[in-house]
Amino acid sequence: MKNTLLAAFLLVLLGACADYNIKIDQDMRAEAQMMPVKGRQGLRINQKVSFGEFYTSRVRRGWTAKYNVPFMLRFQGAQEKLSFSQFDAQGNEAIVSAVGKFRSTELPILGGYFGIPLKYKNYFAGNIYLPKTEQMFDFVVYNPEANFRLLPTSGLLKSPGFEVEVMGVTQLDDRKVWNIDNLGFEYKAEGRSVGAVQIFNNGKVWIRNGLPEEQKLVLAALSTALMIRNNELSRTIDPSLP
Secondary structure, three states, rough: OOOHHHHHHHHHHHHOOOOEEEEOOOHHHOEEEEEEEEOOOOOOOOOEEOOOEEEEEEEEEOOOOOOOOOHHOOOOOOOEEEEEEEOOOOOOOEEEEEOOOHHHHHHHHHHHHHHOOOOOEEEEEEEEEEOOOOOOEEEEEOOOOEEEOOOOOOEEEEEEOOEEEEEEEEOOOEOOOOOOOEEEEEEEEOEEEEEEOOOOOEEEEEOOOOOHHHHHHHHHHHHHHHHHHOHHHHHHHHHOOO
16 A cells, blocks of 8 residues: 555655664564575566575566466466575575465455455465475465554464464654554564564564574565565565566
8 A cells, every 4th residue: 555654754764874673572682683685676587585594596476387386276366476495504495385466256265275254355375385394384464565453464374383473563663653554574473472574675584593493494484475575665665666
């Protein structure tokens, strides 16, 4: 959702010298490494994203018949389709498939796949697969663009034994700025913040220290997907984006 207030805010933000961060749980911030992102902006041809020890394969946008991904086959009419592999320093891989901007006829399929009530019109959903352990993680974010009081952003990443709540973040740390568009997302597991992603400018990622390596890889994969999806904030910052 474009609005004059957000555009004016971003112009001030981008022109300022201060390096702002989204407002996230202070305990998690103290226990996490902040990782600046490379490769998020600029040309999307052969796009690869990296932060900290994590890096991706080339990001694929759109699909052809040879990409026989079972999750994606349920949502072939969706306007936005992404896939990439996320790697960590040990070379462990997470294969990510994600979709957004669904057709109205596909929303009942989305609801059935995730078992969610369809009270929003905008969703971003996907699957993260770990070949090493053959474990699957499904995720969905409701209303990922704007965070209204009546229609708040919320989401879930889940797999047997691991469930993470995804919450939209609209505030900057140490800055009192009124804003309804999400500047990032924070992740909570069992009531404790375990990570976050900042989606404006080049982007930043936080992942709590001490988590199992598998969970870190999955959160890194989710963070990449949320950063590279099409959204109004990205297009406001970089008008060349479609």
